[in-house]
Amino acid sequence: MDMLQASEEPNPSGDGTEASELGSQPQRYFNRELSWLAFNERVLAEACNPDYPLIERLRFLSISGSNIDEFLMVRVAGLAAQVRRQIEEVSIDGLTPSQAIAVTHEKVLELEDIQQKTWAALKVQLAEAGITVIGEEDRLDRERERWLRQYFIDDVMPVITPQAIDPAHPFPFVANQGIGVLFSLTRLADQASVMEMVLIPSPLPRFVRIPGAEAMWISIEDLICRNTAELFPGFRFNGHGVFRILRDSDIEVEEDAEDLVRYFRTAIQRRRRGRVIVLQLQGRFDPAAEELLRTQLGLDKSLIMKTAGIIGFSGLATICDEDRPELKFEPYSPRYPERILEHDGDIFAAIREKDIVVQHPYESFEVVIDFLRQAARDPDVVAIKQTLYRAGKQSAIISALIAAAEQGKSVTAVVELKARFDEEQNLLWASQLERAGVQVIYGFVDWKTHAKVSMVVRREGESYRTYCHFGTGNYHPFTARIYTDLSYFTADPAAGRDVGRLFNFITGYVEPTGAEILSISPISLRSTLNECIDAEIANAVAGKPAAIWAKLNSLTDPDLIDRLYAASNAGVDIELVVRGICCLRPGIPGLSANIAVKSIIGRFLEHARIWAFANGAHMPNRRAKVFITSADGMSRNLDRRVEVMLPIRNKTVHDQVLDQVMLANLLDSEQSWDLAPDGSYDRVGEVENPFNLHRYFMTNPSLSGRGASLDSGRKVPKLSLRRGNI
Known part of the structure; x- marks a missing residue:
């Protein structure tokens, strides 16, 4: 030891x-925010790990960008809200919200610098491997130049909307994680100075691949800037600046909300217009344009990040889709538990014989889905109860619950609306489940239901047996391929009774004081x-x-x-x-x-x-x-x-x-x-x-x-x- x-x-x-x-x-105690940033620094370090394939290193860089974005939109935004409300409650390590913001901003800027240096190194190595990311000023051969111009005319111009920034045109709304370009122009007809803004709609790809055997990519903002003459005929181009914003994306739940579903639908809309907490500026940004953004975006306790590199590292995930298997981890196919196959795929028979634990992603998440699919088809199953925290966009779990309800079984689903960034998807699932006849419960107003539990009640002979699944992770088929989690199946009567008490607690507020084994x-x-x-x-x-x-x-x-x-x-x-x-x-x-x-x-x-x-x-x-x-x-x-x-x-x-x-x-x-x-x-x-x-x-x-x-x-x-x- x-x-x-x-x-x-x-x-x-x-x-x-x-x-x-x-x-x-x-x-x-260590500071919570700095500890989280230290974790993301470790994630970022994997982008420099020579033991990993090149595209996987790029993926780690992308993940670090996505992680920091969420951290800023939630944790730092929360600290800024405390400062605005003059809340001086200190964290466990003794820092006030203002002090925590100061040290956090400093560390975020340090990590952003590391990200830029990492990207610069990866960009060179990708080019050596035949994957080139070109910039606004890079010249290409005639065929590729022609394709880029035509792609811009056919696929980009109809979607974007240039807007003059002057007293006659109100400053446009910039969406969360939105990217825009401010152009400084001179109108040739009267030599008047004009400032124009182009906001990049989210449906447009973050990076565009130019057709050809050799992989060549360009960011959507660089593509737009390459085609200024097409976008602004009759103007002289003086310069431009690319910017990106992050908004406060947390949702605070009011305890006196009368209708939780209606409240969350409204809150999701409010989140889209949350306060700007980060302004990222790329390139040699015009001081007048920067001042315009500062004023119009209402920056308060906001972080302003200036860089000569790219902005929005999470967008690099698009390039990771490049079909170069030799630059990625060797594909891995999860195993299906042999215990279940020995019972001809009958999961209930396997569980009756002995408890079983499945470790994802090494063992397939399909066994969890099959547990519910078999329950839906089995005429002896009378009831299914299920918690849903994050289920993904294409969820076989939801389909199984709907199928069970349509088969006339009693199906109860506890859908957690307070699952951050999945609120909208969960509202959609809830409505689909309700239409199929599933009894949908939203749990507590002030507590999240974060437990991962399935319960299947099956008629066996003259009595009923309860089968349970307990998970350490979500019922999410995509994350189950990359998150290491445990799925535990049991027919232990004590566990079944306790899970029944758990659902009664969530659905009817009946406190589970007599739990036998569950905490x-x-x-x-x-x-x-x-x-x-x-x-x-x-x-x-x-x-x-x-x-x-x-x-x-x-x-x-x-x-x-x-x-x-x-x-x-x-x-x-x-x-x-x-x-x-x-x-x-x-x-x-x-x-x-x-x-x-x-x-x-x-x-x-x-x-x-x-x-x-x-x-x-x-x-x-x-x-x-x-x-x-x-x-x-x-x-x-x-x-x-x-x-x-x-x-x-x-x-x-x-x-x-x-x-x-x-x-x-x-x-x-x-x-x-x-x-x-x-x-x-x-x-x-x-x-x-x-x-x-x-x-x-x-x-x-x-x-x-x-x-x-x-x-x-x-x-x-x-x-x-x-x-x-x-």
């Missing part, structure tokens, strides 16, 4: 505070975690082995962090895999000497949430208490969302989650970053036996899903705590 323990070297907080004094001061937030999940942590503390004090392993997306709740600090001081060994935000400061004597934190960034997005407690024996062990959950270690998950945490009691599933999934995350060396006491992250260096958990799971089937083939087929290599010894 020594290889996995935190460093014992003293390391102060970074601001001069002695480690021993941190226990009662805000500096014992449900905001009722009991926090207290269950506290009890498990306290039990480890008691074991450590009594001289017994004591350890906590956890895998989360984020850890920000101060009370939970303080409890982990207390466990560390009591001698509990704590190993945390926190992919994103982590406000816990590890490795500080007297505070967190026994806590180590790592983050894993790789081909797949680590998304599963797991807790494991040693329970008096050395980890990993059969007695350990293991839980999977939909909740992260954040106050919102524990106090303001409906979440579930499920103990894993089946022996095979327990072994897979603890000895395979959790241990592989701890052992990974090739995609891991260690969190230092000062908040910096360092990529794990070279080790004697390097280990890549994604490669391990892509090449080794699960324990739970193999069924009888586990006894007769190739053994799954067993992991041990000695790094890489498999």
